[in-house]
Amino acid sequence: MVRLKGDLLQQKGQRDYMLNASRLDSESVYISPINYNREHGQIQIPYVSTYRVAKPVFNKQGAVFAVLVTNYFADELFNSVTFSSSAGVDVYLLNDQQQFLFHPDPKLRFGFEFGQDITWSSVFSQSQDMSSQATLPFHDLPSHYYLKQRISLENNISMLPLELAVSINTDILLTDVAKRRDHFVLVIISLFTALWLLVCLYQRYINRKLELHTLKERNNKIIENSLDAILTVQEDGLISNANKTALQCFDIIIDHTQFTQLFSLAEGDKSCIDETIAQGSKPSFEGVFIDPQDQQHFYSITLTSVFDIFTQRYQVADVWTPPH
Known part of the structure; x- marks a missing residue:
């Protein structure tokens, strides 16, 4: 741990995470949006993605006199959610403005830090959302389909939500669907075959019972009249x-x-x-x-x-x- 003094200290009071954390009560914690770290007002090079966890510190009178801030590198977060996926499957992480924090193409990451309005809707369309598709069309298919899940924290944790998204190449999706369909057809055939065998066995059992019952009745008549x-x-x-x-x-x-x-x-x-x-x-x-x-x-x-x-x-x- 290094303690900085004098000119080595930087003015951070105007940063959004300082202002937002200072408005919280003593039980709450603030987690800032993920962005590139800045030193003396300038984006640090090489780029370092980071987020801050901040908590207000109160004096005896109950007033905020400081904010305790811990910086975390976001790469560990990216690694935990952008796991190694199958071929044709890509993972994305978005901020609350639908801007890319993580994208398979590094050029599309953190575009907002440089004034680039690269959002989810500028790359994907609503027609590619699998959750809104009851069935897949037979033609004019998009190159990819996607699913998204909103991520937020509760229990006195103040943060803007993130979104985790996954896309899959349509050709790979259709190939997998075809395999599953063939497997499903085989399962259905097997079920119908098993059902047919059960029906045959049951019918044979019933017929045997009827034959025995008829034979018993016939024998009973012979016996009764003897x-x-x-x-x-x-x-x-x-x-x-x-x-x-x-x-x-x-x-x-x-x-x-x-x-x-x-x-x-x-x-x-x-x-x-x-x-x-x-x-x-x-x-x-x-x-x-x-x-x-x-x-x-x-x-x-x-x-x-x-x-x-x-x-x-x-x-x-x-x-x-x-x-x-």
């Missing part, structure tokens, strides 16, 4: 379904009556349900039914294991054939 007693038994031995003949001949309560309670079975046939599910079927065997009058009736019993797709469980189909 003179043999036909029923299904669950894995736990409970009778879950029975045709008309079985219900008329036997005292059956669906989902309550145990199959083995209806007959007197030989010792080797008492585990017939488990055996049938394990092996898929069981050869015909004899069961003795005793009616309420203590009369014995001999039945030939045939068991077959079946898988119920609706309950996703194995059951046993029983056919009881009375003696002829």
Whole structure:
């Protein structure tokens, strides 16, 4: 840090950042517009872009007696916003008067410092603003399109807003749009293909369900009209379904009556349900039914294991054939 005295001190009281900062309260900070630094009233060469952060200093009586000013080089700010971009993409920084602080062409930077009225509207037209274009025209396209974003600070910071802008070469933009369009078309085709496959699979599933339902109804009619007693038994031995003949001949309560309670079975046939599910079927065997009058009736019993797709469980189909 160097302290200057006497003739080395410069008169800065008339500068805009001094005047604006002196009007602030004790909680506020002033940030000046970006321009070229001046020494003794003349633009410094080589050019040094700078901005000042200033804050008033108050005495005990609450009056401003000084302004604390810190100079900052703007190159770091330019480097932070004008990052390395893709080919055909350019970045710009504008002051509140739409004048170029940064432009890819150095000749267009800080033109206002030399009396040159080089503004955004003198380089770009409103028709190039992408935010105002719902769709791109098919002909007479400009060489570039652009987007702009206003930058301002709040919370007791007094400064004029800046604008950050980005332009893109139209040819590169259209090439990128074409690539994205082709990709979009492929995505749409893929989605429709997937949808078609899902519809086919769903239709196949529904048709299969309808076929099974029709087959079940047909089988139910055959079973219901059979003179043999036909029923299904669950894995736990409970009778879950029975045709008309079985219900008329036997005292059956669906989902309550145990199959083995209806007959007197030989010792080797008492585990017939488990055996049938394990092996898929069981050869015909004899069961003795005793009616309420203590009369014995001999039945030939045939068991077959079946898988119920609706309950996703194995059951046993029983056919009881009375003696002829």
